Amino acid sequence: MQTGKNDVLDSIFNKALTGDTLFIDRQALRTDFIPQDLPFRDEQITSIGQILSPILQESKPSNLLLYGKTGSGKTAVAKYVLNKFEETTKKHSKSISVAYSNARLAGSEYRVLVDLAHSLGMDMPFTGLPISEVLQRIYTNISENNLKVIFIIDEIDYLATHSKSSNDDMLYSLTRSSEHLGAGFISIMGISNDLNFKNFLDPRVLSSLNEEEILFPPYTVTQLSSILNKRIKFAFKLKCVPPGTINLCSALAGSEHGDARRAIELLRVAGELAERNDEKIVHEKYVREASQKIDKDRIYQAIKTLPIHEKTVLYAVSSGKETSTTGDVYNNYQRLCKKTGLDPLTQRRISGLLSELDTQGLVNASIINQGRHGRTKKISSHISQDIINKVLSDDSTAKILLI
Numbered sequence: 001m002q003t004g005k006n007d008v009l010d011s012i013f014n015k016a017l018t019g020d021t022l023f024i025d026r027q028a029l030r031t032d033f034i035p036q037d038l039p040f041r042d043e044q045i046t047s048i049g050q051i052l053s054p055i056l057q058e059s060k061p062s063n064l065l066l067y068g069k070t071g072s073g074k075t076a077v078a079k080y081v082l083n084k085f086e087e088t089t090k091k092h093s094k095s096i097s098v099a100y101s102n103a104r105l106a107g108s109e110y111r112v113l114v115d116l117a118h119s120l121g122m123d124m125p126f127t128g129l130p131i132s133e134v135l136q137r138i139y140t141n142i143s144e145n146n147l148k149v150i151f152i153i154d155e156i157d158y159l160a161t162h163s164k165s166s167n168d169d170m171l172y173s174l175t176r177s178s179e180h181l182g183a184g185f186i187s188i189m190g191i192s193n194d195l196n197f198k199n200f201l202d203p204r205v206l207s208s209l210n211e212e213e214i215l216f217p218p219y220t221v222t223q224l225s226s227i228l229n230k231r232i233k234f235a236f237k238l239k240c241v242p243p244g245t246i247n248l249c250s251a252l253a254g255s256e257h258g259d260a261r262r263a264i265e266l267l268r269v270a271g272e273l274a275e276r277n278d279e280k281i282v283h284e285k286y287v288r289e290a291s292q293k294i295d296k297d298r299i300y301q302a303i304k305t306l307p308i309h310e311k312t313v314l315y316a317v318s319s320g321k322e323t324s325t326t327g328d329v330y331n332n333y334q335r336l337c338k339k340t341g342l343d344p345l346t347q348r349r350i351s352g353l354l355s356e357l358d359t360q361g362l363v364n365a366s367i368i369n370q371g372r373h374g375r376t377k378k379i380s381s382h383i384s385q386d387i388i389n390k391v392l393s394d395d396s397t398a399k400i401l402l403i
Contacts, residue, residue, distance in 0.1 A: 021237075022275045022282065028234035029268035031261055034079050037230065040223050041077050047214050048081045052187075055096060055148055056088070060185040063175065063209055065156075067195050068216025071259030074191045075154055077216070082150065097149045103158040107307060109170040112159065113138065116151055135173050135180075143182040156190035157197030160352070171201070175208040194359060200352045218258025224250035227260055228267055236271065241282045245270065248287045266290050299383060302360055303391040309345055311391075311398045312336050313353050317363050318381040318388050326351055326377050340400050354379060 027033055038045065044066075054061045066074045082098050089096045099119030101112045110127070113134045117124035122141055124134065142149060151174070153159070159171060177186045190211070198206060219227065228246050249270070253263035267282075269290035274282045303314065316332040317324065324332075330347045337344040345353075354377070358365040365379045381388075392398045 022240045022271055022280070023235060024237055025234055026268070028231050029264050029271075031265070034076055034083065035230065035234075038073060038077055038080055039226055039230065040219065041073050041216070044073070044077050044214055044216060045081055048077065049085075051212055052081070052085060052150065055150070055187065056092075056094060058148065060148075060178070061150075061187050063188045063190070063211040065190045065192065065209075065211045065213045066216060067192055067213060069218050069257040069259065070193050071253070071257070071261035071263075072216040072218055073260060074216050078152060078154075078189060078191060082152070085150075095146075095148065097147050098152070099149060100152045100154070102154040104155040109159060110134065112153065113170065116149075117141075120147065120149070131170055135170070139177065139180040142184040142186065146183040148184055149186045150189060151186055152189045152191065154191045155193065157192040157194040157200075157356075160197045160200040172205045172208065175205060175210075194356070196355070200348075219254070219260050220258060221250045221254035224254055224258065224260060224263045228263055231264060231267070235268075236282070240280065241267070241271070244284050245282050245287055248284050252287070252291055262294075265294060269294060299362075299387060300391060302362065303383070303388060304395070308342065308397055310353055310357065311395070312340070312342065312401065313350060314357060314362060314381070314383075315388060315392065315398075315401050317354075317357075317379055318383065318385050323378050323380045326354065326379065329354065329379055336401060339403075351377075 028035075048064065048066075051064055052061050066078060068074050079100075086096075086098060088094075097120055099116045101115035103112055106112045106115055109131055110129075113131065114124050114126060117134065117138055120138070120141055122137065124137070141147070173180070174186060174188060188209075188211075201209075225246055228249055232241050232246070245267075249263050249266045252266060253259045256262055266287055270286040271282050273286045273289055273293075277286075279286075303311070306314065313329065313333055316329050316336055320328055320332045326347070330350050333350055334344050336342075354363060354365045357363045362383055363379055363381055365377055367377055389402060392402055
């Protein structure tokens, strides 16, 4: 039996070593790949370039917010423009710094600031300091070195809905950073999938943000097909991907808010499935298999990567009544926090988390009109209890919820 396993592994590894593959460059199908050409986003690219251009004359540009659904090209366009921007600044010896943090991946205000500090070449401990101290060290470094900083905060809505401080201290301080700086400046570029995230910001943050906004509309099915055709030239060997496969990827992703990221991921996984089956062509059946595989993996990974408070809220929904109000969920959430030793967030924050879980398709949070009794939010789980329990049981921190 062991020999048989070794033979299978030898076959897999030898195939990889001989280069017998459908792909030329798999990286061209990764979500973090930034192509040289970003079709259908000329208007957004031009607007961002115009808004940032004053910094080349040592003037602080406006803060900027990029809005749009997942897969509408926000992050790709932002990084594309800033790559070109950095090329220009180096060519003309302009001292300008670009810092980037994904708020969801960072997981907290503190880690977002650590990302900023590290981008500026500063040493900063990953934990242990008050946020006010981290901010002061960053401001001192910027002032002493007269730095001009563009700070990109991807998924900035995460900070608005997960901040433990009701005053949104970090965002408030950053939007008013000029009051703390003797020289230099910080300009913020926020990227958000949630058009309504500003509803969760403290009014003081809103008044000082003073932003310009750029909307990224979803791609059409025809546009997705064009995007895939461009990627295929870099990613696959010639004639490996027939038109029907491209159209199916585009149609499936187009039905989900015109998500280019989804279309590209479908194509990549379909190619990998075809290759594992020793096919020379990425047939449509592999796209359908890829869709099922991605959906299954996506749900598991989406829940797995949730912060502990969101996992607790999701479990509060799934383990409660079949349909609950926000108040019902919050009461259950508080009970679970007491059980696990978590400090509960406010009901306002939990309402924001429920909206975010709704956006991710993990719960359904719909507004019901009750006539003269007003409106209320009815909440139910979209995910089976078995999947939620499986994710929680695999998490050393969250599995206490199941006890």
